[in-house]
Amino acid sequence: MKKVSIAFLALFLAFTACQRVPLSNRNQLMLVNSSELLPMSFKSYREFLDTSKVDRSGSDVEMVRRVGRKIQKSVEDYLRETNNSDLIKGFQWEFNLVESKDINAFCMPGGKVVFYSGILPICKDEAGVAVVMGHEVAHAIASHGAERMSQGMLSQGILTAGQVGLGVAMSSKPQQTQQLYNSVYGMVAPAATQVGYLLPNSRRQESEADELGLTFIAKAGYDPQNAVGFWQRMAAASNGQKPPQFLSTHPADNTRIRDIKSHLPKAQKVFQASR
Numbered sequence: 722m723k724k725v726s727i728a729f730l731a732l733f734l735a736f737t738a739c740q741r742v743p744l745s746n747r748n749q750l751m752l753v754n755s756s757e758l759l760p761m762s763f764k765s766y767r768e769f770l771d772t773s774k775v776d777r778s779g780s781d782v783e784m785v786r787r788v789g790r791k792i793q794k795s796v797e798d799y800l801r802e803t804n805n806s807d808l809i810k811g812f813q814w815e816f817n818l819v820e821s822k823d824i825n826a827f828c829m830p831g832g833k834v835v836f837y838s839g840i841l842p843i844c845k846d847e848a849g850v851a852v853v854m855g856h857e858v859a860h861a862i863a864s865h866g867a868e869r870m871s872q873g874m875l876s877q878g879i880l881t882a883g884q885v886g887l888g889v890a891m892s893s894k895p896q897q898t899q900q901l902y903n904s905v906y907g908m909v910a911p912a913a914t915q916v917g918y919l920l921p922n923s924r925r926q927e928s929e930a931d932e933l934g935l936t937f938i939a940k941a942g943y944d945p946q947n948a949v950g951f952w953q954r955m956a957a958a959s960n961g962q963k964p965p966q967f968l969s970t971h972p973a974d975n976t977r978i979r980d981i982k983s984h985l986p987k988a989q990k991v992f993q994a995s996r
C-alpha cells in the first residue's frame with residue numbers, strides 16, 4: 722500500500738474506529754476491540770499453561786492469587802465508579818504462577834494473568850507483586866494489546882479501508898492475524914516474529930499502565946510508593962549477564978521512575994481512602 726493511502730486510511734479510521742483510554746482520556750485506534758479478542762486470548766492462555774510448568778500450591782502461588790483477587794476487585798470497583806464497566810465485560814480472571822527463571826509477567830485480554838517465578842525475587846514481597854500485577858492488568862484494561870493489533874493490521878494491510886473487526890481479519894488473513902496476535906502478546910520470542918518493527922508497548926502505553934496500575938494497587942490497599950523500589954530493583958537486575966525479558970519491553974530508566982513519582986501524590990490519596 723502506498724504511503725499516501727495509508728495516511729488517508731489512518732485519518733479515516735481515526736474518526737471511525739476509536740475509543741478512549743480510561744483515566745488518560747487518550748484516543749486510541751481500535752480496528753478490533755478487546756472483547757472480540759477474548760476467545761483467541763482464552764485459547765492461547767490455555768495452550769500456554771498446558772505447555773508450561775504451572776505451580777499448583779504453595780505460599781508463592783497463594784500470594785499471586787491473593788494479590789490478583791484484590792486487584793480484580795479494585796479494578797471492578799474503579800470501573801464501576803467511572804462508568805467503564807463494559808471494558809471488563811466477558812473477563813474470566815485467572816492468576817497463575819509458572820516455574821521459570823525468566824523475569825516476566827503478563828496479562829492477556831480477559832484478565833488472564835501469568836507470573837513467572839523468576840520475577841518474584843525482584844518483586845521482593847506481596848506489595849511488589851501488586852506493583853507488577855497492577856501494571857500488567859492496566860495494559861489489559863486500557864486495551865493496549867488490541868490497540869497494537871489494530872496498528873499492526875493497518876500497517877500490514879490485513880484490514881483495508883472501511884474494514885473493521887477480528888472476524889473480517891480472520892476470514893481474509895487468518896495466519897497473519899494469529900501471528901500478529903502472538904507477537905503482540907508475546908506468545909512467541911520477539912526474534913521469531915515477522916513483525917519485529919512493532920514496538921511491544923509504546924512509551925505512552927507504558928506510562929498509562931504505570932499510572933492506572935498505581936491507582937489499582939492503591940485502591941486495593943497497597944502503598945503505591947512500593948512501585949519506586951520495584952523499578953529500582955528491576956533496573957539493578959539489568960546489570961546482570963542477561964537482561965531480563967521483562968526489561969526488553971519495560972525499560973526501567975530514570976524517566977519511568979520520575980514519571981511514577983509524579984503520579985504518587987494522587988495515588989497516595991486513593992491509598993489513604995482505601996484504609
Ligand SMILES: [Zn+2]
Nearest residue numbers: 922927930971
Ligand atoms: Zn508494561
